[in-house]
Amino acid sequence: MRARLAQTSLRTVHKCFPVLPRVAAASFQYPVLVVPMARLNILRYPDPRLHTVAKPVPAVDERIRRLVDDLLETMYAAEGVGLAATQVDVHERVIVMDTSETRDHPIALINPELTWASEEMRVAEEGCLSVPQIYDKVERHASVKVQALDRQGERFEMHAEGLAAVCVQHEMDHLRGKVFVEYLSALKRDRIRTKLLKKARDGQRDD
Ligand SMILES: [Zn+2]
Numbered sequence: 001m002r003a004r005l006a007q008t009s010l011r012t013v014h015k016c017f018p019v020l021p022r023v024a025a026a027s028f029q030y031p032v033l034v035v036p037m038a039r040l041n042i043l044r045y046p047d048p049r050l051h052t053v054a055k056p057v058p059a060v061d062e063r064i065r066r067l068v069d070d071l072l073e074t075m076y077a078a079e080g081v082g083l084a085a086t087q088v089d090v091h092e093r094v095i096v097m098d099t100s101e102t103r104d105h106p107i108a109l110i111n112p113e114l115t116w117a118s119e120e121m122r123v124a125e126e127g128c129l130s131v132p133q134i135y136d137k138v139e140r141h142a143s144v145k146v147q148a149l150d151r152q153g154e155r156f157e158m159h160a161e162g163l164a165a166v167c168v169q170h171e172m173d174h175l176r177g178k179v180f181v182e183y184l185s186a187l188k189r190d191r192i193r194t195k196l197l198k199k200a201r202d203g204q205r206d207d
Pocket of ligand 1: 001127
């Protein structure tokens with residue numbers, strides 16, 4: 001997800017972890033192995049692969065930790081506040097986000113499940129790294145609780161409000177193949193589709 005406006009009064013409880021380079025333990029028997037993080041290609045709407053339903057992650061292993069790190073690298077490089085694996089054509093239930101103003105609170109949610117949602121709804125303007133330069137209003141729950149596994153495979157619960165609540169609902173939609181423009185009218189959606197197809201055809205820069 002991409003945020004356009006600075007958000008105030010966030011109160012998000014979550015577990016954080018530092019983003020460290022992947023360095024295998026050095027020993028006399030094995031050479032030090034450094035695996036650089038990689039920026040992944042972000043699918044652009046209306047790519048049909050964005051409508052794929054993601055499968056649960058069977059185990060949080062080194063492959064998934066690498067996916068988390070690559071998603072974070074890609075999200076930060078694109079100046080997004082959230083990114084779902086679906087958006088990089090990996091159809092497993094993994095999302096990353098960082099809605100902090102300081103951009104130093106990366107969160108990974110693996111197999112996230114909504115456990116509670118407020119009755120109160122709120123309308124906020126959303127953008128999406130898969131739908132460049134398009135922002136529109138979407139109504140969502142004002143606050144939510146989400147249970148997930150973290151990068152270490154530990155279960156945790158996140159209580160999200162404000163931008164974090166918008167972001168986690170937006171990213172969890174991606175995992176079930178839903179892009180935020182699907183909340184908009186058919187007319188608006190068609191206009192966005194036409195605009196982005198034309199842009200892709202013209203090979204313009206889109207960010
Ligand atoms: Zn998005």
